[in-house]
Structure formats: structure tokens, C-alpha cells
Amino acid sequence: MTSTYGSPKTYDKLVEILEHDTKVKVAGIDVDGVLRGKFMSKEKFLSSAKTDGFGFCSVVFGWDIHDRVYSQELLISNTRNGYRDLLAWIDLSTYRRIPWENNVPFFLVTFRDPDTKSALAVDPRGVVARAEKRAIEELGYLPYAGVEYEYFNFKETPESAAEKGFTRLNPLTPGMHGYSMLRTQLNNEYFQDLMDKAIDFEVNVEGHHTETGPGVYETALAYTNALRMGDNAILFKYLAKSIGMKHSIIPSFMAKPWGNLPGCSGHTHVSLRNGDGKNVFAVSEGELESGRSDAVNEDTKFISRDAEMFLAGVLEGLPDVLPTLVPTINGYKRLVGGEAFWAPNAVTYGYDSRQASIRIIAPPSVAPEATRFEIRVPGADMNPYYTLGAIFLLGTRGIKKEIQLKDPPISRLTPEDKAQNKVKMLPKTLEEATLRMMRPDSIAREPEVFGNEFVDHFGGTRLHEVKVWNEAVTSWEVERYLELA
Numbered sequence: 001m002t003s004t005y006g007s008p009k010t011y012d013k014l015v016e017i018l019e020h021d022t023k024v025k026v027a028g029i030d031v032d033g034v035l036r037g038k039f040m041s042k043e044k045f046l047s048s049a050k051t052d053g054f055g056f057c058s059v060v061f062g063w064d065i066h067d068r069v070y071s072q073e074l075l076i077s078n079t080r081n082g083y084r085d086l087l088a089w090i091d092l093s094t095y096r097r098i099p100w101e102n103n104v105p106f107f108l109v110t111f112r113d114p115d116t117k118s119a120l121a122v123d124p125r126g127v128v129a130r131a132e133k134r135a136i137e138e139l140g141y142l143p144y145a146g147v148e149y150e151y152f153n154f155k156e157t158p159e160s161a162a163e164k165g166f167t168r169l170n171p172l173t174p175g176m177h178g179y180s181m182l183r184t185q186l187n188n189e190y191f192q193d194l195m196d197k198a199i200d201f202e203v204n205v206e207g208h209h210t211e212t213g214p215g216v217y218e219t220a221l222a223y224t225n226a227l228r229m230g231d232n233a234i235l236f237k238y239l240a241k242s243i244g245m246k247h248s249i250i251p252s253f254m255a256k257p258w259g260n261l262p263g264c265s266g267h268t269h270v271s272l273r274n275g276d277g278k279n280v281f282a283v284s285e286g287e288l289e290s291g292r293s294d295a296v297n298e299d300t301k302f303i304s305r306d307a308e309m310f311l312a313g314v315l316e317g318l319p320d321v322l323p324t325l326v327p328t329i330n331g332y333k334r335l336v337g338g339e340a341f342w343a344p345n346a347v348t349y350g351y352d353s354r355q356a357s358i359r360i361i362a363p364p365s366v367a368p369e370a371t372r373f374e375i376r377v378p379g380a381d382m383n384p385y386y387t388l389g390a391i392f393l394l395g396t397r398g399i400k401k402e403i404q405l406k407d408p409p410i411s412r413l414t415p416e417d418k419a420q421n422k423v424k425m426l427p428k429t430l431e432e433a434t435l436r437m438m439r440p441d442s443i444a445r446e447p448e449v450f451g452n453e454f455v456d457h458f459g460g461t462r463l464h465e466v467k468v469w470n471e472a473v474t475s476w477e478v479e480r481y482l483e484l485a
Helices: 011-017 040-050 124-139 158-163 186-201 226-246 305-320 332-336 383-402 415-419 430-438 450-471 475-481
Strands: 023-030 037-039 055-056 083-099 105-111 143-155 203-209 216-221 249-252 268-273 350-351 358-361 371-377
Touching: 011 040, 011 083, 023 040, 023 083, 023 124, 037 305, 040 083, 055 475, 083 415, 105 124, 124 143, 124 226, 124 383, 143 226, 143 383, 186 203, 186 216, 186 226, 203 371, 216 226, 226 249, 226 383, 268 383, 305 383, 332 430, 430 450
Parallel strands: 023 105, 350 358
Antiparallel strands: 023 037, 055 083, 083 105, 143 216, 143 249, 143 268, 203 216, 268 371, 358 371
């Protein structure tokens, strides 16, 4: 694990770095990728850090994104167990100070079962930790990743948005201005704050620019190991929303706020490294000129055989784990209506193709050490830990089982192939995706992927989301049917 700068390695060092503090902020992550936390007195925090952690109400896994208790009793938190406490284990390697909150010390926690002391099956940080552990123990490889977020920004506050009923929201800037050198000057302090405070908060940013769409930004987070990437991704959202409040701006990571505009992606870049730090996906130096002779096709000749099997594993399992990449009702509108905006809705891959679900990035367009896959399915509303866990668990499975690519790259597919069902399509709704994930023979249920406990609990939370959606009466329905029906 890549620790943050200055994180304490011992309890005595922890006491030392908190010498002049009176309180500490802690947070864990729920199934929707929402930070759930609190302030603790320094004394309480230190006593918890010295033991197995502290009690934290399990209801954070028993209610939804708006604190509504789930429609059905799920495994971890329910009336039968009295919404008992979980164990919040403090990860000292995540130590940071929050620069916009008077530099208060901050730590992430992993939610553990109070009886077994192991991470909950659905704890987001625990999912990635298990994926890392499996890749290291079974293959000797360490998962690495990067995340790119696209997000709309609105000149609104939580109060003004609520007063408007979340309609007629004012975008930060008008028009479509991707990579604009001018638009960033209109809200320069906010734009600069996002990158500067990210550096201070140890959420390393690789690139930061405007994207196409009214008030849209894109921020690419720097490559690191998978668990640290999950932390950085979730904390960037926290940072953006916190900095936005100070500027009376709401940054939205909703996948598809507007029907007629591009959605917001959460493109996820992945690779594996061996014990020497070498990129496992890269071809050898001798293969750089003409590519790997035993490659399945032209699109994969500049990636290693292990990379090809990793890719095959992800493609095979992708439809069965889709809710872990696209977890919301709205996210599927980005996919189904997004083909014109490079939002893929099929099981496809291709060399340097932004139309495919998985884009192969390899020589000759990049250096061998930069070889990787860009998973283009997730939206910005993903829970990054579940997304990373799914990708690496499926990829590790692909290498272990030596799964071979069976389908051609997207460059060989035609519109007729899709019309004739020769292309595997992804589920079109959250309900369809969740029911597929939860079926008895789902790849997601395999012990080396997510397992039954995760699938049953997380699947139940997604079916709750579907139920809430099905009960809702939308403004579209009222406008369409009120007068004429």
C-alpha cells in the first residue's frame, strides 16, 4: 500500500503528530460511495487507534444514499440484529490534514465485522484490499490504477438547488468549451483551488481542464496502487464538493444530468506490476517493432499474453458485475443514450478506441511502461472501490483460468453485427443488470470474484434503488399525461 506522506508507522509516532491537536476527523465509505464519518476527540481517537478500532452504527450499510432504510432486510444491518455496531478500524497509512478545515487531521477507516475482525464483504476499501491480496498471492502482481472524472458544475448552493426543486439550475459557464483556455478564467479561483487543494490533501492530480458541456470540468487523478487510487478518487469528490461550497458552486458527479448532452464518465485505467515494478501488460523490448507473434489479433499484439488474458477475463465477467461499475438508475441513461458521446453499451474492446468498452492503450501510441486498459463503462457516479475491485478480480480470474479472447475487436464489427445480435450488449437498466448479477450462476457470485455475501447484500441495495425509482412520479410523466391522458 502506498501510504500518505508523514503517515505514522507506530502508535508513538501517531501520538507525536497529533501533539497539538484536540480533535480528529474520521470517515468510512458506504455502498453508494458516500463518506460517512464524524469528529472524535483526540483522546477517544488515540484509545481507538491503540485497539481494534471503535464502534460505528451499522445503519450506514442499512440505508440508502438519502438515509432511507432499505425496503428489504439485508444481511449486515437490519431490525433483527438491532442495527448493531460495526468495528471501524483506523488505517493510519491514510493520514492527511484537511486544508480547508483548519488542517484538522483526517483518517479513513475500514468497516469490520465485530466478531471476526475481518473486513465486511461489502466494505468498499475491503473489496479493493482483497483484490490486491488475491493478485499478489496468486500471481505475484500488484494492481495499479488511475481514475478520470468528468463533472458538471452549477452556480448553486444546496439551499438554492432545493428551493428550485433541482430544476433550472445555472451552469457555471455557458456553451460547449472542451479544453478551453478562456473558460477557466471565468471562475479562476475555484478552478485553481481544486488542483491546489488536491495537492495539499495528497490527492495527486495528473491533469485538470474544461470538458465539453456547460460548466463541465475533467480531472485525471495520478496513477498509483489500487487501494490508494480508490481512496484518492473518493476523496477527490469530497474535496471538490467542499471547495465548491466555499465558492457557492455545486460540482455534480451525476452520470447524466442532461438528456441532450454528454454524460459524465469515470474512466478507469488499470494495469499490473510485478515485484520489480515492471508493467506486466507491456510487451518485451524484442517485440516492440512488430508486436507479439502469438497475439489473438492486431489490436492485442502490443500487449503481453497476461494482459490479453486479463482483458478476456474482464470482458467475460463485465455483464455480470455491471452494477458495481454503473450503480444508479441514471447511469444507464448515460450508456443507453450515449453512443454518440463515446459511452459504450456493449462488451467490446479495441486498440486506442474511445468507442469500445475497453480501450487498449499500448505502443506505438505510448511507451511500453504506460501500457494499460481504459475501462470506459463507469460513470462519474461509480463507487470507485467497487469498480476497481470488479476489474482486478475479473482480470486476475482471467489470468488464473487462462481465458482467451473469443470475440473480434470493435474495428471489425459493423452496425449490422449489433442489429443481428452478434455483439454482446450490456444490460440496459439497473434492474436488468442487478437481476443478472444476482442469478445463481453469475460470475459475480464466484468466490474468487465477489462471492454470495457481497452479491446478496449489494444486489439488495440496488433492487431497493429500483423500487424507489418505480414508485416515483417524474416531471416528464406529469408534463406528458396531466392534460391529455
